Amino acid sequence: MAEDEKEYDFTSIEKKWQEYWEREKTFLAEDQSEKPKYYALDMFPYPSGAGLHIGHPEGYVASDILARYKKSCGFNVLHPMGWDAFGLPAEQYAIKTGTHPSITTQTNVDNFRRQIKSIGFAIDWNREINTTNPGYYQWTQWIFLKLFQRGLAYVDEKPVWWCPNLKAVLANEEVVEGKSEVGSHPVERRNLRQVVLRITAYAEKLLEGLNDLDWPDSTKRQQKAWIGRSEGAEVQFQVDGSDDKLKVYTTRPDTLFGATYMVVAPEHPLLEKLVVEEKVEEVKSYTETAAKKSDLDRTDLAKDKSGVFTGSYCINPINEEKIPVWVADYVLISYGTGAIMAVPAHDERDYEFAEKFNIPITRVITNPKSDESKLPYSGQGTMVNSGEYNGLDANDCKVKIIADLEAKSVGKGAVNYKLRDWIFSRQRYWGEPIPLVWVSLEDFKKTKATEGIIKDSLPQEAVTSDKDGKTWYALPLPASELPLKLPEVENYQPAGTGESPLATITEWLDIWFDLESGRSISRDQPKPDGDNWVSATRETNTMPQWAGSCWYHLRYLDPTNSENLVDPQKEAYWGSPDFYIGGAEHAVLHLLYARFWHRFLHDEGVLKNPEPYKKLFHQGLILGEDGNKMSKSVGNVVSPDVVIDAYGADSLRLFEMFLGPLEAVKPWSEKGIEGVHRFLRKVHRECNNIDKHKDTEESNKETLKVLHETILKVTEAVEDLRFNVAISQMMILINHLQKAESYSLDTIKSLLQLLAPFAxxxxxxxxxxxxxxxxxxxHPWPVARKELLVADEITIVFQVNGKLRGQGQFPKDVDKDTILSAAKADLKVQSFLEGKEIVKEIYVPGKLVNLAVKG
RNA sequence: GCCCGAGUGGCGGAAUUGGUAGACGCGCUAGAUUUAGGAUCUAGUAUCUUACGGUGUGGGGGUUCGACUCCCCCCUUGGGCACCA
Known part of the structure; x- marks a missing residue:
């Protein structure tokens, strides 16, 4: 290195400018501005104890490049950051060490903030949010109360993982291979009281709303499949010799004549009445076995059908035929009506079952094009063995049968969804308390008779729950009593009864509650005067981690508002994020739940926009250098701190984008980062090489062309999120400048502007x-002068039969005939034409000629 | 099993609508500079062939003057769903 050359001292440069941006408030977003707005949103991180890993910055750098680019383009840019800080790890750590989760969380947040700041993002830190702050979760609770008021929250028994040894409910991720993650104890499915949100009421809206979203197709498809809409019919089958009717759902009412048996799920309410006396024992043992099977077992045995005949028969409403009713666990109580008509000829599962148990198989559809003998056949075709419907097309038949069933009042067209209601409660400490209290029937009636905020906030239908042989009624806290803060506890262990640790804090749990105002005090205290004070118990469940992330994009718009979730004017100005980036692992849960809440708040008139995230992108995973997923146990984890120390934040940012397409899964490479670091040093060196800089306008034609090509390509690539291509193009420009004897100062300054969002x-x-x-x-983003990109001379390629045989230089306005004769005159081309006949001459203007020859 | 996506040099990857395959970076080879190393610079680098030329974008077929790109079949691989009636 030459003595006089300045070193690229990234450590002090980066420190200097990070301080500058903070001091000058460079990236503060204005709430009302004449400028158009641009809102770039990252999926906010869970601040884990492990700190940032190399995958986090990938998405953040991408959104940061857009934020900085848009700012240069004249937009008022919002790029915020926050913490999704409720969750299991802090709670587990608290159980182990007794450290309050808020302390752990604070430490982790501080570390995450330090790390993120060290990468130099254009973040407006004045808008930092944290889902565990009472000032934040107050509004999470507020949204819950709205849902409650509209009848979209209820309480029901739902199966969860229960570990008898730990006496605790476990999350899915705490169950590893059928054992508890902690201690490897056996776990079982057990029904526990849960607060549930009626997301199914929004199934249709959530499905339809997908059409308007600029999202990856695969994510839309996943949500669509998750919602799982299907169209068909509900058909009633009379139970033979009884007044009972068995209702089934089918997507293929056209195959009704082919129904040769029926199946009810083991949990079906009618099953007990259906079983004839001599079958009782057999059915009982079968349903008991089925109940013990976990979801996993049931899937493992997917191929092996089992079931028991109940001894009862139903009457097929279309042809009065008597068909047997079976019980089998391949029918699920949670879907449709929990009972099916089985058509073995046209359904794979039914076919398999019928084969195994020797049940008749009747074909009712033929396909003229396929092999008659091959069953099951689930395609379309012409009706046979179907009485008056014979000869009809199956699709027409479907419509006609539904109409006929409706006319006879034994069926109707119906739509079904796979989507289930959302279990919204956790038996945990470290989450938002659910702002409900439970009172007796008597006090509930009294509430309904007492004018006040509580009465006005009740849902049409009372939410109840049975405990200790008594029915309890849910009352909401009024908004004025929010936030309902988490109380301090001695011990973070679950209560042992399947309830959260909150159930053990009696001074918090047991309260006097004012039915009129919603105020409360601990039952430790004497009962206040007044008839409206009643004895009540708080809800002990807390909300799932999803709750806080369902609406955080709104809070960034107005992070400190204590009167409103978000000021309507601010919501109107910023609207929904223009760009949302995060991992594909959230394709359904977070992204569906957030859409549900957002749509609900829109319907309530709280929000202008129905959809939260109009444009969504998933960054691909960054693998370890060995091509495996980064993990502590494999030892291939790369820490951003180490990379920044060695190469600087700019190199880290640049390399994360240079690795490959943003959406692709791609391995890390130590050598690779040296490459982009070398590029930055080259830029540094050229800028310091002031002898080469001229104060005049750029006069070198070639340099002008490369520069404007670069401006054009970088701009287009940034807009298309093809950052790897943008970086390549900047490398081409610097390589060109390096070789040039001199160039204009403006030229290299333009390059710096293009580079600024990246480094x-x-x-x-x-x-x-x-x-x-x-x-x-x-400074305004450079604009490409396209007229400079047209060269005076163009290169035309000569092909014979599509193969490259030569080329020639021509003035840009050359005509076809000149090129054709030049091509034919080319010696090399001639050697391939010799003795052959030209059958076709193709000319692609500005590009090539192709001579097709024969013989 | 079903539904998507992806297969291009030794490696990561380029190649808007079908039109010069391999840009850019890594690695490697040789050279320059240097006491040496590092750094930097120059030249080369798909493959077979001494050359002419041939072959090449997972494999096989097809459409076309022309295919990494479009169509059909298959293989590999990543992801999602999983008895949804």
């Missing part, structure tokens, strides 16, 4: 060294 610290430093006024993002 902001270095760009700011060199920009100011070259006399530019900071910050570089406040």
């Amino acid at each position: 902001p610290h270095l760009a700011e430093e060199l920009w100011s060294e070259l006399g530019g006024k900071p910050s570089i993002v406040n």
